[in-house]
Amino acid sequence: MQEVCIEKGIPIPTQGRGLYKRLADNMEVGDSVLFTDDLGAFGNQRWADVRATSLIQRLKAMGMKGSKRLMNSGTPRQVRVWRTE
Numbered sequence: 001m002q003e004v005c006i007e008k009g010i011p012i013p014t015q016g017r018g019l020y021k022r023l024a025d026n027m028e029v030g031d032s033v034l035f036t037d038d039l040g041a042f043g044n045q046r047w048a049d050v051r052a053t054s055l056i057q058r059l060k061a062m063g064m065k066g067s068k069r070l071m072n073s074g075t076p077r078q079v080r081v082w083r084t085e
Contacts, residue, residue: 020058027059027083037076052079059083 023033033055035048052068059066065085072078 018058020055021062023055024058024062024064024083027064029083029085032080032082034071034078034080036078039076046077048077048079052081055081 027033033052035051035055037046037048049070056066056068064083066081067084068079068081070077071080
């Protein structure tokens with residue numbers, strides 16, 4: 001059996017930055033991002049609105065404001081997010 005040792009003084013590494021955090025960091029007022037549903041091999045997956053909402057929430061968490069609009073309600077569905085403040 002392998003012996004387990006207690007180690008002291010090892011710092012906790014920072015977590016990686018997520019996609020929406022990177023997007024929010026790089027957006028300036030007036031910039032926008034277009035999310036399109038993935039209609040790949042697994043059928044009709046409507047994720048554009050979920051991704052847009054996640055970006056809006058990240059912007060708010062960072063003290064910024066955003067707005068989203070449905071650009072294409074057909075197939076594939078498209079949602080655009082703007083940074084407004």
